[in-house]
Structure formats: C-alpha cells, structure tokens
Amino acid sequence: MRAEFQKPRGTQDVLPPMSQKMEHMRRIALDCAQRFGYFLVETPVFEQTPVFLRVGESTDIVQHERYSFTDSGGVNLTLRPEGTAAVARAYVENGMYNQPQPVRMCYYGPMFRRERPQALRYRQHTQFGAELYGSVLPEADAEVILLACAVVEEVGLADPVIRMNSIGCSICRPRYREALIRYYNQRQGELCQDCQSRLKSNPLRLLDCKIDVDIRENAPDIEEFWCEDCSSHYKQLVDLLSSTGRTVVRDPFLVRGLDYYTRTVFEISHPSMGSQAALFGGGRYDGLATTLDGPESTPAVGFGMGIERMLSAVEEKFTISSQMRIYVAHLPGFEGRSLVLAEQLRREGFAAESDLLGRSLKAQLRDAGRRSQVVVIIGGQEWDKGEISVKWLQDGVQTTIKREQLGDWLREKRENS
Ligand SMILES: [Zn+2]
Ligand SMILES: [Zn+2]
Known part of the structure; x- marks a missing residue:
C-alpha cells in the first residue's frame, strides 16, 4: 500500500x-x-x-x-x-x-x-x-x-x-511562586533547557521536571506557603x-x-x-x-x-466476558436453512452465525472452533426425524435433541457457562 x-x-x-x-x-x-x-x-x-x-x-x-x-x-x-x-x-x-x-x-x-x-x-x-x-x-x-x-x-x-x-x-500561590523563582534563579546554570524557559513562563512546572530532580529536593515546599x-x-x-x-x-x-x-x-x-x-x-x-x-x-x-x-x-x-456464541453448521443441501435457523436464534437473543462460504461440514466445524462455544448441526436423517445435533465445544460432547428443545438447551448452556 x-x-x-x-x-x-x-x-x-x-x-x-x-x-x-x-x-x-x-x-x-x-x-x-x-x-x-x-x-x-x-x-x-x-x-x-x-x-x-x-x-x-x-x-x-x-x-x-x-x-x-x-x-x-x-x-x-x-x-x-x-x-x-x-x-x-x-x-x-x-x-x-x-x-x-x-x-x-x-x-x-x-x-x-x-x-x-x-x-x-x-x-x-x-x-x-x-x-x-x-x-x-x-x-x-x-x-x-x-x-x-x-x-x-x-x-x-x-x-x-x-x-x-x-x-x-x-x-x-504568588508568594510561593516568588520563593520558587528566587530559589531556581540561584541554580539557573544547572537547569535543563526546558526549565530555563519554564522559569519565566510557568515556574511551578520546574518541580515537574524529570531531569532536574536533584535540584528540586531543596526547593521551598508550597505547604509552608x-x-x-x-x-x-x-x-x-x-x-x-x-x-x-x-x-x-x-x-x-x-x-x-x-x-x-x-x-x-x-x-x-x-x-x-x-x-x-x-x-x-x-x-x-x-x-x-x-x-x-x-x-x-x-x-x-x-x-x-x-x-x-x-x-x-x-x-x-482485563477480560471481557463475552456472550456464548453459537455456530449453525449444516450438511450439504441445508445451506439456506442454517442461515434461517441462525436468524431465529438471534431473534431469541442468542449470538449466532452460519457459514457464508459454502464450506464442507468439516471446514465449518473448524471455523466454529475458532469463533464459537456451541455448534448446532442441521441436516440429514436427523432433520427428517425432527432432531438436530448440538455440540459443546469445550468438552467436545455431541448429543442429539429434538428441534423444539433447542432454545431451552442453549439457554441452559448459556446460564451454566
Ligand atoms: Zn491559598
Ligand atoms: Zn528541567
């Protein structure tokens, strides 16, 4: 570039x-x-x-x-x-x-x-x-x-x-300022370049100098003023x-x-x-x-x-407690449906996403491992029976549940994660 x-x-x-x-x-x-x-x-x-x-x-x-x-x-x-x-x-x-x-x-x-x-x-x-x-x-x-x-x-x-x-x-402060100028004037020759000009413009800042730290040790203390x-x-x-x-x-x-x-x-x-x-x-x-x-x-x-x-x-x-993320993966032929299911989950308040690159199930699972805590897999014979697979990536345990139980299963996971 x-x-x-x-x-x-x-x-x-x-x-x-x-x-x-x-x-x-x-x-x-x-x-x-x-x-x-x-x-x-x-x-x-x-x-x-x-x-x-x-x-x-x-x-x-x-x-x-x-x-x-x-x-x-x-x-x-x-x-x-x-x-x-x-x-x-x-x-x-x-x-x-x-x-x-x-x-x-x-x-x-x-x-x-x-x-x-x-x-x-x-x-x-x-x-x-x-x-x-x-x-x-x-x-x-x-x-x-x-x-x-x-x-x-x-x-x-x-x-x-x-x-x-x-x-x-x-x-x-003016009385202190005077005392400070009087003190630093005596040691003007030892001061760094910046302090030379601070002496005229903003003498209090002489105390701030990271270079002339030895000189300030004996400077008058404002507490007494x-x-x-x-x-x-x-x-x-x-x-x-x-x-x-x-x-x-x-x-x-x-x-x-x-x-x-x-x-x-x-x-x-x-x-x-x-x-x-x-x-x-x-x-x-x-x-x-x-x-x-x-x-x-x-x-x-x-x-x-x-x-x-x-x-x-x-x-x-400083750790950010991020929301549990769900990845809706799909078997071949279920591309559109994974997007629809992800949207349903989002409307229920979950953080969910689906594949947008037409990837194989294996590639989707790899992607899910990088960005999610839960994978929901849709398609195949399970789908015909009204079921889906859910996998908790932390322990790798995969189970099959009824499709209508999905919301409850996810909510329970979210509360206990
Ligand atoms: Zn005062
Ligand atoms: Zn200085």
Missing part, C-alpha cells in the same frame, strides 16, 4: 478484540459515573481555537501539540486536546450555572495531540473524565477522587493510591478520603501540566505500576469557567483518564 493511503502517523486502528476491550472499558467507566450521578456530556471534537488558547497559554499542548486548522470559512478551529476546557465551555454556553448546583458531568471520547510518536502515545487517544461544578467544599474534591478510584478498581486494579498536593490559590483556607481545604480532603479507606500520599512535587489548576491536584497510581507511575490525574480549577466568560466564581473539580494507558496497565487482568 502506498504511504499516502496509510493511517496518519501516531494513530491506530482499533480492531477486535481490542475494540471489544475498549467498548467494555467505556461501559465500566460510564456505569461507575452514573452510580455517582455523573451523566454524559458530548461536546464537538473540535472547538474554536481561542477556547483552548484561553485556558492553557503556557502549556505544551497549546504551544506545540495543537491540531489547528482554518476551515474554508476562515474560522480557526482546533481538535480538542483534552476534555476539561470543552466541558467548561459547554457549561458556560448552556447557562448550566443557572441549574441547581452542583452539576455533575462526565465525558468520553477521542482527544488529539500532535505528540512525538512513542509507545502508548497516540495522536488520537481516548479519554474518560468527570467534572463537578458548583462546589468549593473539599467534599466535592473527595467525591471526584472517589469516582476516579472506583473506575480503577472496577477495571481490576484494587486499592489505588492517591498522590495529592495543593498548589494554593490566588492569595498564597498555603493560606489558612488552602491549608484547611487540603487537610479536610485528606481526612475525608482516609475515612473512606483510601490511601492518600502527599507529593510536594505534584503540580500537573495544565496551568488552570487551583488548590487540589492529584494523580491516581497503583502499586503494580511502580510508585511513581501515574495512571492519570486531575484537580480543582475554580477559575477556568470564568476565563471562558463564565460567572465570576465558578468552582470546578475533575479528572481525565487516558483509556489506552488504563488498558495497558490492566493487560491480562
């Missing part, structure tokens, strides 16, 4: 059985969300570019990794790189701040970033996220984090660990989460990549992944909706979970 006909670099075709796992994952996430009262909001996959520019001016996504284009009408559009900004836009535009608060929402769908291609970094990836609007209380942060943990557990990773920090508010409200918010949140039996660890270097966060930032990890490897994260962003022309004070907290990353973390543990 010519290169120009191949899929774009950094993207993937999701084929079975992976597509089934993805679908299963979606169901788990949305079921969990629903249990917590978070309902699906579907925004367009593209937004007017200023929506994303406004909420993340100094972030990598906005600077380098944006898929932006001008359409034939001259409008500058961007494929959404993440869900939070789009949901915030929808919350404001639809006047959801006039609804009874809090408003609980979730989203699920493709996100786009022009990342450097590497393992598990796709330029189109799938994200599930939850957003809670309208509460400033630590209970709100707690609920969102508990939902995040519930999904992780439901997927098969028991006892996730919550790594958490508070990056303060507009009162206490928290104002009273930030301090009590953080402590109450830790208490709440601990009371539900969750494991919370403070990580003073956790600041998160997006610069719209206020107070709470968190990452969920799991012991099976190594202590530092985060599965995903989130936080509080009370000022976000306001930057998109929302009301003056619009508290919000949420998280975004990369689905491909989650799936790779659970790997074999």
Whole structure:
C-alpha cells in the first residue's frame, strides 16, 4: 500500500478484540459515573481555537501539540486536546450555572495531540473524565477522587493510591511562586533547557521536571506557603478520603501540566505500576469557567483518564466476558436453512452465525472452533426425524435433541457457562 493511503502517523486502528476491550472499558467507566450521578456530556471534537488558547497559554499542548486548522470559512478551529476546557465551555454556553448546583458531568471520547510518536502515545487517544461544578467544599474534591478510584478498581486494579498536593490559590500561590523563582534563579546554570524557559513562563512546572530532580529536593515546599483556607481545604480532603479507606500520599512535587489548576491536584497510581507511575490525574480549577466568560466564581473539580494507558496497565487482568456464541453448521443441501435457523436464534437473543462460504461440514466445524462455544448441526436423517445435533465445544460432547428443545438447551448452556 502506498504511504499516502496509510493511517496518519501516531494513530491506530482499533480492531477486535481490542475494540471489544475498549467498548467494555467505556461501559465500566460510564456505569461507575452514573452510580455517582455523573451523566454524559458530548461536546464537538473540535472547538474554536481561542477556547483552548484561553485556558492553557503556557502549556505544551497549546504551544506545540495543537491540531489547528482554518476551515474554508476562515474560522480557526482546533481538535480538542483534552476534555476539561470543552466541558467548561459547554457549561458556560448552556447557562448550566443557572441549574441547581452542583452539576455533575462526565465525558468520553477521542482527544488529539500532535505528540512525538512513542509507545502508548497516540495522536488520537481516548479519554474518560468527570467534572463537578458548583462546589468549593473539599467534599466535592473527595467525591471526584472517589469516582476516579472506583473506575480503577472496577477495571481490576484494587486499592489505588492517591498522590495529592495543593498548589494554593490566588492569595498564597504568588508568594510561593516568588520563593520558587528566587530559589531556581540561584541554580539557573544547572537547569535543563526546558526549565530555563519554564522559569519565566510557568515556574511551578520546574518541580515537574524529570531531569532536574536533584535540584528540586531543596526547593521551598508550597505547604509552608498555603493560606489558612488552602491549608484547611487540603487537610479536610485528606481526612475525608482516609475515612473512606483510601490511601492518600502527599507529593510536594505534584503540580500537573495544565496551568488552570487551583488548590487540589492529584494523580491516581497503583502499586503494580511502580510508585511513581501515574495512571492519570486531575484537580480543582475554580477559575477556568470564568476565563471562558463564565460567572465570576465558578468552582470546578475533575479528572481525565487516558483509556489506552488504563488498558495497558490492566493487560491480562482485563477480560471481557463475552456472550456464548453459537455456530449453525449444516450438511450439504441445508445451506439456506442454517442461515434461517441462525436468524431465529438471534431473534431469541442468542449470538449466532452460519457459514457464508459454502464450506464442507468439516471446514465449518473448524471455523466454529475458532469463533464459537456451541455448534448446532442441521441436516440429514436427523432433520427428517425432527432432531438436530448440538455440540459443546469445550468438552467436545455431541448429543442429539429434538428441534423444539433447542432454545431451552442453549439457554441452559448459556446460564451454566
Ligand atoms: Zn491559598
Ligand atoms: Zn528541567
């Protein structure tokens, strides 16, 4: 195939059985969300570019990794790189701040970033996220984090660990920012290239650097700069989460990549992944909706979970309990009838298929072995006597039953399989 006909670099075709796992994952996430009262909001996959520019001016996504284009009408559009900004836009535009608060929402769908291609970094990836609007209380942060943990557990990773920090508010953060700049200025010569520019644009992200880890060890800790409200918010949140039996660890270097966060930032990890490897994260962003022309004070907290990353973390543990599949095989001369019987079974709610290639019985049975748990064989003298053969492929036992018993026999197999 010519290169120009191949899929774009950094993207993937999701084929079975992976597509089934993805679908299963979606169901788990949305079921969990629903249990917590978070309902699906579907925004367009593209937004007017200023929506994303406004909420993340100094972030990598906005600077380098944006898929932006001008359409034939001259409008500058961007494929959404993440869900939070789009949901915030929808919350404001639809006047959801006039609804009874809090408003609980979730989203699920493709996100786009022009990342450097590497393992598990796709330029189109799938994200599930939850957003809670309208509460400033630590209970709100707690609920969102508990939902995040519930999904992780439901997927098969028991006892996730919550790594958490508070990056303060507009009162206490500027003082911390200054202290941080003062500290890093003294060591400017030792900093990596990226940190040189972070020092000017987004100094909190200096703590995030994977290279300059030694330098940050002696950096001032934001805990000592928290104002009273930030301090009590953080402590109450830790208490709440601990009371539900969750494991919370403070990580003073956790600041998160997006610069719209206020107070709470968190990452969920799991012991099976190594202590530092985060599965995903989130936080509080009370000022976000306001930057998109929302009301003056619009508290919000949420998280975004990369689905491909989650799936790779659970790997074999993640099994899809698929429906029992039935293959209707036929003896010569019964081609059409196997299709009709398969359709009858499907109408009764079974998963059934029949041969479409005019194959011999032997070839049909071989095919059935690849894709089904049960084979129903029709034709020959049995058929004349009103009987059919059924074979349970797991133990290879074949029996003959009356045709009218077929439904009951299959139902019993399905319940016991
Ligand atoms: Zn504060
Ligand atoms: Zn660095």
